[in-house]
Amino acid sequence: MSTQTCAQRDWQLKILGALHHQSLNQGALLNTALTLVAAAVDVEMGAFVMLDPEHRVDAARAIGLAMPGEDDADAFWTALVSQGLIGFVMHSRRPVAIRDLSTDLRWPQPIQAWPQTGAALGLPIQIDDQLEGVLILIHPDIDHFNEAMVDWLMELSPAVAAALRNARLFSTAQSNAAYYHRRYEQARRESAKRQQTDRLRRDLTAMIYHDLRAPIQNVQLSLSGLRRLVPDLDDNRLDELFDLGLASAHRMTQMVQGMLDLERLEEGRTILNRRPTALPDLLALVEQQTRPTAEAARQSLTFFNADQLPPMQIDPDVITRVLINLIENASKHTPPGGHIMVDAVPTDDGVQIAVSDTGPGIPQEYQDKIFDKFFQVTAEKSARNFGLGLAFCRLAVEAHGGTISVSNQPEGGAVFAVTLPTAALMAAELLAPALKAS
Incomplete structure (x- = not known):
């Protein structure tokens, strides 16, 4: 093994170790890689440009070279990428050696502050066919960079590229984290x-x-x-x-x-005062309070099966208001001469009370929304303004553990179905003696 090969291996281990222990800060990583690689090939001048996936300058560092002020840095590096040696390497994806700067057109002449004599070497820093950056090394002697030196540096390229990729990903992750933190804080303040x-x-x-x-x-x-x-x-x-x-x-x-x-x-607060309730009596009260409204609108109001229901453990005042709301809503949207039906039947799940009408019905696309506060159906033949009534009905029925739904009848008109659960029915049966005594 030659002395040169041993020295190169020592430098390789030193460079890889430094990159491994270097922080993921892009600028610090570029400085470390550029300084050590330059020292390994006896170079005191160089530049390292880190590129994003669109080949725009992401970060850049230089040693031993005159640099513009901070305000002009972006334009300076962008110009270097678009012309001269860095541009040749970026587009060719292969190392480019310039034996004499004074005679080679690939050297960027507009940058008069940089050396115009000597030799230069441009190296693509890439891994998995992805170009991560371009490294430029400059030496005052012509023909300083030989083939063996270029081959050794190209062996280093994937390791350096991997370090640059990790730094870029870390920077992106930091930026994303900062962005989402700002969005979170903004959402938290707005909330x-x-x-x-x-x-x-x-x-x-x-x-x-x-x-x-x-x-x-x-x-x-x-x-x-x-x-x-x-x-x-x-x-x-x-x-x-x-x-x-x-x-x-x-x-x-x-x-x-x-x-x-x-x-x-x-707000999730309870308003219920549950007690044993005879549903036939409750429905009779509902009929008494709603019949004048239907008659004034010249509509018929019919109750079915109201006397066949078992007692339940519910808040009678709240359920009464729910049913009155549904019947008055049906009356409001049923034309004169129409019919409103209230059908109450025991089911496997409890008791279902359905309020149907012969109005225009409710379009399918609105049926999931009508229980929202102040929701309006604006369809030409189905204009309805539901205000707060249906919102109260939904919350009141759900507070009992029940459900409320709406559908359209095949022959026309809407059906609102309230289901009160078996649990309330069973509790009422256990307290039937108390109901009879009341």
Whole structure:
């Protein structure tokens, strides 16, 4: 083994060891590789350009050469890549040796501050056919770089390229991590801001709802008191006006309470007061409260199988409001002369109460969205504004462990189906004696 070969092997081990222990900072890695490779071939001047996958300058370092200021560095390195020795190596992917700088057109003449005499060697630093950079070495003596030196340096190229690739990947990972951290912080701030806005909205809404209840109750009390004070109630028109006023005030009270309960349900707070409930009695109350609405709209309202249902452990007030909402919604969207049907039947899963109408129905694409607050169906033949009623129905039924769904009948019209679970049915059966005693 020759002395030169032993020296080259020593340098190779030194360079590979330094690259292995070097940090993944691109600039530091370029400095280390350039300095050690230059020293190994007795060179004091050189440049190392690291390229991205599109062959743009990613980072660059130089030793022993005049360099422009920081503001002009990008343009300087870009110019070197587009012309001269670096460009030749980048496009040919092979080493290029210039024996005499003064006579070779491949040397970039515009850079007068760089040596114009001597020899230069350009090396492609690549691995797996991927060019990671170009290394330029300059020596003041003509013909300094021989074939054996070039072969040895090319043996080093894959190891240096691998180190550059790792540094580039690490830099990309750092940039991505910083980007996603910024996005996370931005999303976190926006989420906190939205949460604060939602809290303020909920507080304001609750305050408005609470403040509305008192004047509405005063209206009810005033109408009731006025009715007692009026001496002659034989006038049916006057009696109807009192009934209308009291019914409207009662409806407003129910709406305000419904909005309050909707807020609580959305926050995950319980509003249920479960107790043994006779469903036939509950449905009779629902019919009593909704029949005037249907008759005023010249619609028929029919209840089926209401007397065949078992008792259940539910909140009767909440389920009553759910069914009233569904029936009033059906009435609102059913033309005069139409029909509204309420069919209640036991099922394997519990009890199902279906409210169907002969209105225009609901387009398939909207059926998953109508239980959202203030959702509107805008189809020409199916225009519906659902406000808060269906949103309350969904949350109230789900709070009971049940489900609510909507579909269209083959002959036309919508069907809203409420299923109350078997668990509530079983609990009610266990408490049937308490129900009978009440």
